[in-house]
Amino acid sequence: xxxxxxxxxxxxxxxxxxxxxxxxxxxxxxxxxxxxxxxxxxxxxxxxxxxxxxxxxxxxxxxxxxxxxxxxxxxxxxxxxxxxxxxxxxxxxxxxxxxxxxxxxxxxxxxxxxxxxxxxx
Amino acid sequence: xxxxxxxxxxxxxxxxxxxxxxxxxxxxxxxxxxxxxxxxxxxxxxxxxxxxxxxxxxxxxxxxxxxxxxxxxxxxxxxxxxxxxxxxxxxxxxxxxxxxxxxxxxx
Numbered sequence: 001x002x003x004x005x006x007x008x009x010x011x012x013x014x015x016x017x018x019x020x021x022x023x024x025x026x027x028x029x030x031x032x033x034x035x036x037x038x039x040x041x042x043x044x045x046x047x048x049x050x051x052x053x054x055x056x057x058x059x060x061x062x063x064x065x066x067x068x069x070x071x072x073x074x075x076x077x078x079x080x081x082x083x084x085x086x087x088x089x090x091x092x093x094x095x096x097x098x099x100x101x102x103x104x105x106x107x108x109x110x111x112x113x114x115x116x117x118x119x120x121x
Numbered sequence: 122x123x124x125x126x127x128x129x130x131x132x133x134x135x136x137x138x139x140x141x142x143x144x145x146x147x148x149x150x151x152x153x154x155x156x157x158x159x160x161x162x163x164x165x166x167x168x169x170x171x172x173x174x175x176x177x178x179x180x181x182x183x184x185x186x187x188x189x190x191x192x193x194x195x196x197x198x199x200x201x202x203x204x205x206x207x208x209x210x211x212x213x214x215x216x217x218x219x220x221x222x223x224x225x226x227x228x
Contacts (some may be wrong), residue, residue, distance in 0.1 A: 035217075037165075045157075045165065045208055047217040059215040062122070095164055100176075106212045107155035107170030114164055 002026035002110050004096050009115030016086050016119070022079040022096030022112055030054070030074035033099040035108060036081050038092035038117075048094070049081065053102065064090075086119045093117075123147050123211050127220035133228040140196040142223045144209035149189045153213035156185055156194045159222075160205045168207075169194065199225070 008020040022034070036048040049070040050059045058070050069082040079096050093116050097108035124147035134140050144154065152172040157165040167176045169185035172192055182197040196203055204227055209220040 044222045045159075045210075045219040047210075047219065050215065050217070061216045100167065100170055104212070105217070106153060107167045107176065107210075108157075108165075109167045109176065111164035111166075 004098065004110055004112035006094065006096055006112040006115040009094065009117045011118045011120060012086055013121050014087060014119055017082070017084045018086065018117060020081040020083065020094055020096075020115060020117070022081075024077045024079065024098070027098070027110075029072075029077040031102045033102075033105055034070075034072060034079045035097045035099070035105070036070060036079075037095045037097055037108070037111075038090075039095070039114075040089075040092040043092075046092075050105065051079070083117070086117075088119050091117060091119050122216055123150060123214065123218055125209055125211055125218050125220040127207075127209055127223050129223060130221060131224040131226065133226050134199050135228045136199055136201055138199045138228075140199050140203075140225060142194045142207055142209075142225075144187075144192045144194070144220050146190045146192075146211055146213075150211045150213035152188045153211060154185070154187070154192050155210045155212055156183075157208045157210065158203075158205045159208065165208065170212075 051070045067085045071080045093114040096112045098110040099105045100107040100109040126145045154172045156169040159165040173185045206224045
């Protein structure tokens with residue numbers, strides 16, 4: 001079935017780095033734009049980053065620009081989020097999500113289960 | 122950046138009630154709006170895309186309307202499984218942004 005599975009979360013000290021992965025299955029991963037969305041404990045959803053189906057375009061939230069890098073390996077059906085210079089305010093559940101259709105991002109129809117990132121000393 | 126403002130932030134309703142949630146964009150976004158439902162400890166679920174199109178598998182009691190800056194999510198007859206938090210999201214331009222959420226609780 002269509003599925004996204006995140007991994008790589010954990011506890012990291014402020015200023016540290018972490019790389020999240022999102023393994024896709026059940027659909028043609030290389031045809032869809034992909035996103036990372038996060039949710040701080042008890043808070044709402046915050047869009048983090050987007051990567052085009054072929055990796056040619058990337059966009060970031062201002063809050064992570066210059067610190068986070070989104071990438072993908074279409075041969076491995078895997079999405080990544082490299083997070084550097086982590087701050088306490090980056091503490092959140094991180095979800096990967098798939099664009100509903102190949103030609104636009106009018107909604108995210110498939111979400112992973114989320115992986116928790118805690119930034120604390 | 123486009124700001125999305127939802128109201129109310131929380132509400133109490135009974136099974137069978139008609140529920141309406143509003144979302145306002147800080148600038149026009151045509152029909153580039155999606156609605157999601159999230160239950161505690163779970164990932165969000167897409168309900169509506171393009172402001173009024175029902176995602177496959179979503180019950181027909183959910184509907185969306187609006188364009189430009191003002192949008193509405195309506196649940197025609199609230200069911201027990203609908204108690205959750207609802208978010209709007211603009212898909213018009215990057216950075217994509219979500220509303221603050223509306224928590225629908227049992228009265």
